[in-house]
Amino acid sequence: MDIPQSENNEFPPLSFRDFSTSFAHLSDNELRLSYWIFRMMNNEWLTTILIKLAELALKWNLPIRWAVKPTIFRVFCGGETIFESLQAVEKLGVNQIGAILDYSVEGQDKEIEFGKTETEIVRIIQLAKENKNIPVSCIKVSGIVSNSLLEKLSSKKHLNESEKREAANWQLRFERICQAAFDNDVPLYVDAEESWVQDAIDELVETMMARYNKERAIIFQTIQMFRHDRLEYYRKLIERGRLEGFKIGMKIVRGAYLDKENRRAKEMGYPTPINPTKQATDDFYNAALALSVDNIDWVEICAGTHNEESSMLLTELMAQKGLQNNHPHIYFSQLYGMSDYMSFNLAASGYNVSKYLPYGPVKATLPYLMRRAKENSAISGHMGKEYTMIVNERKRRRQESFEVEEIKS
């Protein structure tokens, strides 16, 4: 389906069905690997078994790098280090897609590890300043503070002396990272996490926004639209930003921890913060896009989604407002290895596109890879489209090479 464009738009029309553009960056071998990985994930029981095996490998410290690195890791991650990931960065860059280097080390609980994560993120910010293919940086706050402290801060419980020290260290770490983002003029996306740790993150991110976003959005908050309170939160934040004179940077996602959220609410006997249906989440998501476009003079957004309808809607809202496809306040973003047919076609039509490019030691990325496996499997029902696109592209390439052979003979 072609999407209407605003008048005087210099860019070619968008179609999500141009397969040659969608997979131009993948060699035949790479496409074959993606095909086998997505085919495997299409099998519910196999995915379930492999996820269980990965959990056991993590628990018992089993050596599985040899099996993971050349397969699923290669499809969804850039490499084990920044240096190793630069090849993927360049490949995306050639196709006008920015890479968001995502240091995927999760669930740490030691000061020394928090320090390492801080150093790594500042390194990414400095690299981004020099490399036009890395337009922004990102951080998962639980990489620089323990979850238990975030939870305690969010529930406003009394902190003991050592927790107070930990909280002060965390705030200083986060401030230093924000300062580096500001000094290097590289926006920082702060990921959203579970609702029971999110209040503490929100509070600190808002303080940093008010400090660093006077001229443009440098610090970006993330809202998860599977929460029924987030649209109102966003609306109020825009009002506050306008009143107090700071710009709003917002990554808008649907939310990753649906089962965990609902299970905890049930077990602990409080009302779930999650919408009752997928449709309600979709409606909130799309309303957040409309709110953003209505306030585009004041907000900068990253629409982090693989949902085709929402992405199309955003292009339509832009066209209705007369915004150029490459309006600097609007980014479309997907995860590396996922929904390439959207990313590459959006970029070919001039929209600003970026992809989260996770990297880190193979073992540390396992929780991330397990989430991708679940999300892309028949378990979530998300699988079909991605797999079908790859199958279609393989068919198209086979047909193309057959025709070339025919002409030669």
Ligand SMILES: Cc1cc2nc3c(=O)[nH]c(=O)nc-3n(C[C@H](O)[C@H](O)[C@H](O)COP(=O)(O)OP(=O)(O)OC[C@H]3O[C@@H](n4cnc5c(N)ncnc54)[C@H](O)[C@@H]3O)c2cc1C
């Ligand atoms: C660039 C990028 C950055 C991201 N950053 C974050 C982040 O910081 N924090 C985070 O939590 N996630 C993040 N995500 C993941 C994101 O939240 C989603 O899990 C994922 O993108 C799937 O949603 P979708 O919009 O792509 O597509 P869809 O497949 O259309 O939506 C699936 C989503 O809908 C929601 N949903 C499904 N079923 C129901 C139901 N029964 N009731 C209510 N809601 C339902 C869930 O949120 C589910 O993940 C990010 C994703 C991208 C692409």
